Amino acid sequence: MTTKTPFRRTALALALAAALGLGAVGAGRILPDSTAAAAAPATSPAAAPAGTALQRALPSFADLVDRQGPAVVQIRSTREARRVTLDRDAMPQLPPELAPFFRNFPAPRVPQPGPSGGVGSGFIVDKDGLVLTNAHVVAGADEVLVKLTDQREFRAKVLGSDATTDVAVLKIDAKDLPVVKMGDPARTRVGDWVVAIGTPYGLDNTVTSGIVSAKSRALPGDGVVPFIQTDAAVNPGNSGGPLFNLDGEVIGINSQIFSRTGGFQGVAFAIPIDVALNVAEQIRETGTVQHGRLGVTVQPVDQALAENFGLPGPKGALVGSVQKGSPAEKAGLEPGDVIVGFNGRAIERSTDLPPLVAATRPGSTAKVDVWRDGAAKSLDLTIGSREAPRRVASTDDEAAPTGRLGVAVRPLTPEEKSSSGLARGVVVEEVGGAAAKAGVQPGDVIVSVNRTPVTSPEALKAAIDKAGKSVALLVQRDDARIFIPVTIG
Secondary structure, three states: OHHHHHHHHHHHHHHHHHHHHOOEEOOOOOOOOHHHHHHHHHOOOOOOOOOHHOOOOOOOOHHHHHHHHHHEEEEEEOOOOEEEEEOHHEEEOOOOOOHHHHOOOOOEEOOOOOOEEEEEEEEEEEOOEEEOOOOHHHHOOEEEEOOOOOOOOOEEEEEEEEOOEEEEEEEEOOOOOOOOEEEOOHOOOOOOOEEEEOOOOOOOOEEEEEEEEEEEEEEOOOOEEEEEEEOOOOOOOOOOOEOOOOOEEEEEEEEEEEOOOOOOOOOEEEEEEHHHHHHHHHHHHHHHOEEEEEOEEEOOOOOOHHHHHHOOOOOOEEEEEEEEOHHHHHHHOOOOOOOEEOOEEEEEHHHHHHHHHOOOOOOOOOEEEEEEEEEEEEEEOOOOEEOOOEOOOOOOOOOOOOOOOOOEEEOOOOOHHHHHHOOEEEEEEEEEEHHHHHHOHHHHHHHHEEEEEEEOHHHHHHHHHOOOOEEEEHHHHHHHEEEEEOOOO
């Protein structure tokens, strides 16, 4: 702390001297704060040029916070003590040669002790009570509470959430609420100042600042969101809160951090607000969320590959494989094609393509520019869907389709059917209640109920409705099938 005080005093003196037209830098040294104003006119042989960093005052975020802060909210989610986790650490240690034969051996089931919950952030986008936040902030919640800056609290309804982009839309019963301004992430430049407001560690309306460190950042395992990277201090609890530019406009939703300690380390990532608004619009209009799909795998183009393919430079997305029956195959895309443009947008890096495709509505027509055999070529294709449309979950949905069983499911995608060899089944996305107690896990594929094939979520519901007090689920897990008995009462 002692090293910061002289710096602040010196900075203040410099700013004052600049305002008075006085030189504050002489011979490459900064004068002590007690003598700078008096000594600079007489002893400074070379005053700092106009417009340098020393003469530009740091921005104040006070007006921004006054205007936009009231639209930032705290979100508390509560989960009942009904879910069960599998304690793999309590499994007996087996010799490596025997482990494959026991991969599905039931692990000890450990109930979570008491109700659990978490604290996150959000912001109001409509004066009648629409709130945006992260999907992971409200995932699996039985109750969601929204607290305003005026200390009022409301029980929120989750209109829908999308795990792919990590965006959720909430609704509270309130009117004439303060609303944030929306910005354009495309106009944001690396190096611009940004401000984050949220609830880190439960501390309401905490304000931090930084700069944009990078744009269109692709993270491992998540290729559909072109994240905005920033060094603004973002910690647990900031999730779902807004990232503002200096005009007081939201350009992103704080979503993830990179940390070796669990806390702030100067690397945070925000979902661009245009991506979030696209998801929110789908939820409000249809109650479903869909993302576009081409059906290809791509890789970067380095200098060697560019020379080999005759490209003028290392750019584009190299097609490694084309899935059978996919929109890409139907349009004539081939392995070895280099995609250099999509709907008029240049593809400089392979990571540029997935977000653009995902943001395109399934069923729409897209133009794809490719480099093939040393020449440019354009193809028109109809965008497919990354997954079958599914109605998003709501915390107020008392009559869930598989409520007795305690699972949220979706249909298998064409890619999942192809890779797993399954012709039918439904994928478990969330699990609680009876299914969790029996050992059903997210990612399991329910193939049949009491030997009755399951072809859709509706078929699963019908089978559960007909069942008695217990059912036998045939589940595909990894590359093995197991029967799981479930007592549903």
